[in-house]
Amino acid sequence: MGERVKTARSHREEPLDAAVRPVSLWRDRDYMAWWSGNGLSSLGTAVSTLAFPLLILDTTGSAAQAGNITAAQMIGTLATLVIGGALADRVSRRLVMAVSPLVEALALGAVALLVYRSDAPVLALAALALVSGLAGGLRTAVAAPALRRLVPKEQVATATAQGMGRDMVAHIVGTSLGGVLFSVTRWVPFLFDALSYLFVTLGTLVIRRPLGPDRDPDTRSGPRPGMAADIADGLRMVRRSGYLMFTIVWGALLNAVAEGFTLLFIALLHHRGGGPTQVGTATSLALVGGVIGSFIGPWLMRRLGALRVLHLAAWVFAASFAVIVWVPEPWQIGLVLLVGMTGMVPLNVVTESYQVRLIPDAYLGRVAATSRFCVQVVQWAGPLGAGFLADAMGVRGAILVLAVAMITLALALFGGSRQLDLLRTPLGEVRELPLLTPERPAHP
Numbered sequence: 001m002g003e004r005v006k007t008a009r010s011h012r013e014e015p016l017d018a019a020v021r022p023v024s025l026w027r028d029r030d031y032m033a034w035w036s037g038n039g040l041s042s043l044g045t046a047v048s049t050l051a052f053p054l055l056i057l058d059t060t061g062s063a064a065q066a067g068n069i070t071a072a073q074m075i076g077t078l079a080t081l082v083i084g085g086a087l088a089d090r091v092s093r094r095l096v097m098a099v100s101p102l103v104e105a106l107a108l109g110a111v112a113l114l115v116y117r118s119d120a121p122v123l124a125l126a127a128l129a130l131v132s133g134l135a136g137g138l139r140t141a142v143a144a145p146a147l148r149r150l151v152p153k154e155q156v157a158t159a160t161a162q163g164m165g166r167d168m169v170a171h172i173v174g175t176s177l178g179g180v181l182f183s184v185t186r187w188v189p190f191l192f193d194a195l196s197y198l199f200v201t202l203g204t205l206v207i208r209r210p211l212g213p214d215r216d217p218d219t220r221s222g223p224r225p226g227m228a229a230d231i232a233d234g235l236r237m238v239r240r241s242g243y244l245m246f247t248i249v250w251g252a253l254l255n256a257v258a259e260g261f262t263l264l265f266i267a268l269l270h271h272r273g274g275g276p277t278q279v280g281t282a283t284s285l286a287l288v289g290g291v292i293g294s295f296i297g298p299w300l301m302r303r304l305g306a307l308r309v310l311h312l313a314a315w316v317f318a319a320s321f322a323v324i325v326w327v328p329e330p331w332q333i334g335l336v337l338l339v340g341m342t343g344m345v346p347l348n349v350v351t352e353s354y355q356v357r358l359i360p361d362a363y364l365g366r367v368a369a370t371s372r373f374c375v376q377v378v379q380w381a382g383p384l385g386a387g388f389l390a391d392a393m394g395v396r397g398a399i400l401v402l403a404v405a406m407i408t409l410a411l412a413l414f415g416g417s418r419q420l421d422l423l424r425t426p427l428g429e430v431r432e433l434p435l436l437t438p439e440r441p442a443h444p
Contacts, residue, residue, distance in 0.1 A: 025159060030207045031150050035166065037203020038143075041101065042167045044196025046174020048108060051182050051189035052129070055115065056122065058186075065122050072126040076133020077140065078376060084141025085369025086230040089362055093149075093211040094204060096142045101200035103135035108194035115187035139200070144368035148356050149211050154428040157353040158298045164345055165294030168287045175280070212361060233436055234366025240433055241358065244367070246419035247351045250412060252375045257405050258344070259379045260386030261321060264402065265337065267395045274330035282334035289338035293345030306350045307423035313350075314410040316343030321403035325396050354422060357430040 025031050053066035087096055107128045114120040114128075151159045181189045225233075238244045269279050300309045320340025324333055359367045389398035413420065422430065 025151060025155060025162065028151075030209050031159070033203040033206045034146065034150055035162065037200045038163070039166045039170055040196045040199040042170035043174045043177070044108075044193035046171045047178035047181060047189045047196075048111075048193035050175050050178035051186070052125075054179075054182050055120070055186055056125075059120070060122065068122065068126055069129050073129040073133035073136070074376075076130040076135075077137040078373060080134050080137030081141055081369045081373045081376075082231055082234075082366075083227065084138035085234060085366040086227050087138065088142045088145050088365025088369070089213050089234075090227075090230060091213075093142045093146050093213065093365070094207070096138055097146060097204040097211070098201045100135045100139035100142075101197040101204075104132045104139070105194045105197035105201075107132040107135070108190050108197070112187045112190035112194060115190060140372065141365055141369040144352075144356055145213070145361060145364040146211050148361060148364055149209055150207070153357055153430075156356050157301055157349055157427055160353045160356070161294040161297045161345070161349045164348065165291045168290040168294065168345075172284055172287045172291075175283075213365075214362070231366060231370075234363055234370050236436060237359065237363045237367050237433065238370060240436075242419035243358065243422045244355065244371070246416045247355070248371050248374050250409065250416070251351060251371070252378050254406075254409055255375045256378050256382035256385075257402055257409065258317075259382030261382075261399070261402050263383040263386050264390060264395055264399050265324065265333065267390055268324065268399065269330050269333060271395050272328065272330055272333070274333075278330035282330055282337060285334035286337035286341045289341030290345045292338075293342040294349070296342070297346035297349035300346055301350065301427070305424065306354065306427065307420060309346050310350050310420070310423060311410070311413055313343040313347035314406075314413055316340065317347070318403065318406040318410050321399060321406050325399050325403075350423065353427060354430065357427055358422070358433060360432045360435055362435065 025035075049070075052069045056062065056066040056069060084096070111120070111125060111128050114124060147159055147163075148156070177192075178189050181192060238248065265282070266279055269282055274282070297309070300312075304312070317340050320336050320343075324336045324340075327333055327336055355368065355371065356364065386398055386402065389401055392398075393401075
């Protein structure tokens, strides 16, 4: 049963007076509880993400076995994303946000125990990673609708950017911390990650605002449609908006290209004589670029407008593909990646923040989860295709092919100008799509 709210319009924010500036999110107690809890969880995830392959490589020497652990967790997340989106629109989001991390904590705690006892078969580790992924998919699905309740509409882009920047900083710190903890003793990184999930639950429980969903008045006098019908309604809502249809498909293709590029830049560094230290440095520079992008993204949206930022970011990212082929030194490759990621993050801020503002609260869980699922379900094709290209035509040739693909995606933004016309509207003035009703079905 969804949470009750004190007023009938709790999730439909009224426009602020032009003279009133929103209070800084850093001074918002509820927002900070959400931000810090999820930040500590991201730090723990970065620690265990490094520790898992190190553990498997040390015990089995098999890179394929290490990949199986990562694949199991990703499969688990994808398996529950869409279901989690439907749950976010029909049961207490606070409950999902509080319980799912506890399941993740138990799974990682069990991993720590197995490693501590020197009894950690790969099959058991993969099963626990799958369980963690299943719970993580539910938690991820609730994130967007919960954030919508926590921040004013004028600050959605800022909150989205701050979340991206937080996770990138956590990844930078967590990668180094994971190596240190693993060198101390193998089980400590997994216990660290298990404990980090508890802060998500704690942060959720101290939030005072209702997180929804509101009770649907159409279901008070009769049974509510099943989960399959809820998921179908989410898809109908996506089809109603040309903006959503375009950005979901475009974002999925972009994600596949970006994942392929990630593999190839490591191969290029190796080809240029870079060792593990150089790879780590270049990766850190890329993440620093992401952090910079998270800071300037909302500022650029206010100064240039969301549509211009989207075009500019896409072309900056495309240019980084082409330039990286010609720079000779590993540190120069890192600097090019820094610039590319500085453009990539504002692009994501634009698409995600407008999606959050466009979708009514009653459907946001389903639509956000469907969008994330579509984007992630094809990301495996990027590294796979990039690997085949590198074997067939060399690393430089493969990167140039991806550069052409990225330029094509940037040009597609001009072709989708009608679907992207929404981005000409300031974020705070975006009107929600009308609710679906049985009497008035959605039209594409």
